[in-house]
Amino acid sequence: MLKILTLSLLLLSLSYAKITVVSSIAPIEGVVKKIGAKYVDSKVMVPYGASPHTYEPKSSQMRELSKAKLYFAVGVEFEDVWLKKFEDLNPKMRVVKLDEGIKKYPMESKSHHHHKMGELDPHIWTSIDNLQIIATKIAKNLQSIDNKHKQYYQERLKDYITHLNNLKQKITAILDKNPKNKIFMVFHPSWGYFAREFHRKMLAMEIEGKEPSARELMSLIKEAKKNHISAIITQPEFSDKKAKLLAKEIGVPVVALSPLTQNIGDTILKLAKVISGENIE
Numbered sequence: 376m377l378k379i380l381t382l383s384l385l386l387l388s389l390s391y392a393k394i395t396v397v398s399s400i401a402p403i404e405g406v407v408k409k410i411g412a413k414y415v416d417s418k419v420m421v422p423y424g425a426s427p428h429t430y431e432p433k434s435s436q437m438r439e440l441s442k443a444k445l446y447f448a449v450g451v452e453f454e455d456v457w458l459k460k461f462e463d464l465n466p467k468m469r470v471v472k473l474d475e476g477i478k479k480y481p482m483e484s485k486s487h488h489h490h491k492m493g494e495l496d497p498h499i500w501t502s503i504d505n506l507q508i509i510a511t512k513i514a515k516n517l518q519s520i521d522n523k524h525k526q527y528y529q530e531r532l533k534d535y536i537t538h539l540n541n542l543k544q545k546i547t548a549i550l551d552k553n554p555k556n557k558i559f560m561v562f563h564p565s566w567g568y569f570a571r572e573f574h575r576k577m578l579a580m581e582i583e584g585k586e587p588s589a590r591e592l593m594s595l596i597k598e599a600k601k602n603h604i605s606a607i608i609t610q611p612e613f614s615d616k617k618a619k620l621l622a623k624e625i626g627v628p629v630v631a632l633s634p635l636t637q638n639i640g641d642t643i644l645k646l647a648k649v650i651s652g653e654n655i656e
Contacts, residue, residue: 394521397440398447399454400427402500403473403509405637407447410514410531414524418443420457423635426612427451427497443468444520447513450474450497471516473509474499480571482564501634501643502568503543510535542640546573546647558602559650560595562609562618565634569643575650580607586617599625605652606630 393416398404404419411417418439421430430453432440440446440461446468448454462470479495499505514532518525555574559566564579580587580595587595599607599621607622609615609631622629630649636642648654 394445394517395439395443396445396447396517397443399449399451400500401635401637402639403447403449403513405639406506406510406513406535407517408637409535410510410528411517412527412531414521414527415517419637421451421453421635423633423637424611427453427635429453432457437464440468441465445516446470447516448472448474449500449509450479452497469516469520471512473512477505477508480567482567496564496567498565498634499568500639501566502572503539503546503640503643504572505568506639507536507539510539539640542644546644549644549647549651549653550575552651557650558598558604560599560604560607562607562615563613565610566608566646569646573647578602578604580618580621586614592617592621596621596624599627606649608632608646608649610634 395416396407397418398407400421401419401423404417407417421427477499482494482496514528517528550573556576558576558578560578562580566577570577606628607618609618609629610633611631618629632642632646
């Protein structure tokens with residue numbers, strides 16, 4: 376009787392055993408959690424608040440990585456240095472490049488650039504349509520690694536796609552209150568794919584990664600007033616000192632919204648509300 380009970384408990388524990396999955400950034404981890412839920416032990420390499428441009432993994436993260444079945448890369452800068460090292464550390468781990476097959480555009484705003492001219496914008500997850508592609512790839516790979524829960528992942532994906540479709544409708548309704556191609560001002564140009572998807576223009580304060588000079592600041596003030604912007608959107612990962620100066624000059628609030636949050640859908644919705652002048656409190 377004891378042997379039968381022990382065997383039953385072992386089989387039960389195996390049926391609920393989680394697969395370890397690592398994502399490069401928090402927004403991707405958020406999607407993994409939506410789809411993988413109870414069958415996935417989800418980890419993130421670049422935590423919220425850290426920069427994916429310069430992040431260096433901790434030794435504890437490297438130990439977690441050695442046990443991972445899947446790694447979801449998304450094309451951010453730190454992967455250029457670390458992705459090959461991750462593969463060497465855990466050759467059995469499947470590395471999935473979620474950005475493959477998604478059309479990328481140059482980093483740009485209306486007239487200012489964060490990176491060198493022509494460099495491709497990595498922030499693909501700020502588009503609802505791209506999130507659907509990313510989610511589908513995540514589900515497909517979870518099903519491949521963990522086939523016994525294939526139906527579960529498929530149902531979770533279906534629910535998430537429905538959520539994204541509803542979210543896009545809600546955002547479109549909010550933005551339709553303003554004319555298309557309305558300019559919104561940001562400090563760091565992270566929202567280019569959102570702007571393309573919803574027919575808006577992004578004007579960034581950063582110029583090739585640098586804060587604006589006094590002359591450039593005056594030009595930005597003039598353009599902001601001309602286009603009746605409702606707020607300046609900053610990120611917690613960057614200093615907002617110059618943004619606050621500009622905001623005070625034109626009489627609008629500074630709103631911090633990070634494209635690196637785990638629940639990126641909520642953040643995109645808040646961005647739409649800010650652009651339309653709604654209160655997001």
